[in-house]
Amino acid sequence: GAVVSQHPSWVICKSGTSVKIECRSLDFQATTMFWYRQFPKQSLMLMATSNEGSKATYEQGVEKDKFLINHASLTLSTLTVTSAHPEDSSFYICSARVPGQGYEQYFGPGTRLTVT
Amino acid sequence: GEDVEQSLFLSVREGDSSVINCTYTDSSSTYLYWYKQEPGAGLQLLTYIFSNMDMKQDQRLTVLLNKKDKHLSLRIADTQTGDSAIYFCARGETSYDKVIFGPGTSLSVIP
Numbered sequence: 403g404a405v406v407s408q409h410p411s412w413v414i415c416k417s418g419t420s421v422k423i424e425c426r427s428l429d430f431q432a433t434t435m436f437w438y439r440q441f442p443k444q445s446l447m448l449m450a451t452s453n454e455g456s457k458a459t460y461e462q463g464v465e466k467d468k469f470l471i472n473h474a475s476l477t478l479s480t481l482t483v484t485s486a487h488p489e490d491s492s493f494y495i496c497s498a499r500v501p502g503q504g505y506e507q508y509f510g511p512g513t514r515l516t517v518t
Numbered sequence: 519g520e521d522v523e524q525s526l527f528l529s530v531r532e533g534d535s536s537v538i539n540c541t542y543t544d545s546s547s548t549y550l551y552w553y554k555q556e557p558g559a560g561l562q563l564l565t566y567i568f569s570n571m572d573m574k575q576d577q578r579l580t581v582l583l584n585k586k587d588k589h590l591s592l593r594i595a596d597t598q599t600g601d602s603a604i605y606f607c608a609r610g611e612t613s614y615d616k617v618i619f620g621p622g623t624s625l626s627v628i629p
Contacts, residue, residue: 406560436617445619446606446619448619495561506566507563511560
C-alpha cells in the first residue's frame with residue numbers, strides 16, 4: 403500500500419529558531435500533499451495544500467510567511483516553521499493522495515514539535 | 519472542522535455495537551469518510567461513502583448516510599478492545615479536494 407513518512411518524528415527547538423519537517427511519499431508520486439496541525443485531543447486542522455512545482459495554498463488564518471511549504475519534487479514536501487514560538491508546539495501531520503485513487507489520503511505518522 | 523460535528527466521547531462494553539454519529543453543514547459534500555487514529559499513530563482510512571449512497575457495509579463496519587439531514591453514522595458490530603481509538607468523521611467536495619475533519623470521537627471499549 404501507499405506509504406507516507408515524516409522526518410523527524412519529534413523535535414525540540416528553542417524559541418526563535420526555525421524547524422524543517424519533511425514529508426515523503428515512499429512508493430508513489432504525489433502531486434498534491436496536505437499539511438495538518440493537531441492539538442492535543444483535538445481534531446486535525448488543515449493548514450495548507452502543497453502542490454508540486456507551484457505555490458502552496460494556505461487556509462484562512464494560517465500565516466504563509468511563518469509556515470513555509472516547499473514541494474520541490476513529486477515525493478517530497480517540506481514544512482518549515484520559522485521563528486518558532488511555544489504556541490507553535492503541536493503535532494504536524496502530512497498526507498498525500500495516490501494519483502488515480504483520489505478518494506483516499508494516506509497519512510504520515512506525524513511530527514511532534516515542542517518549542518521551549 | 520467547525521462544520522463537521524461529532525460527540526466527543528463514547529463508551530461501550532466489549533461485544534456490544536458502537537454507533538458514532540456525525541453531522542455536517544455543507545450540502546456540497548460529495549465524499550464522506552471515517553478515519554481511525556490509535557494512540558501515537560497516524561490516521562487510517564476505515565471507510566468512505568459517496569453522497570449518492572445511503573448505506574455501505576464492510577465487515578463489522580456499517581456506514582449510514584442521511585443526506586437530507588446531513589447525518590452520517592458509523593456502526594461497529596461486536597466491538598473489541600482493539601477498536602478503542604479516536605474516530606474522525608470527515609468530508610470532501612471532490613475526490614481531489616481538501617478534506618475537512620470533525621473533532622473526533624474517543625471510543626473506549628470496556629472489557
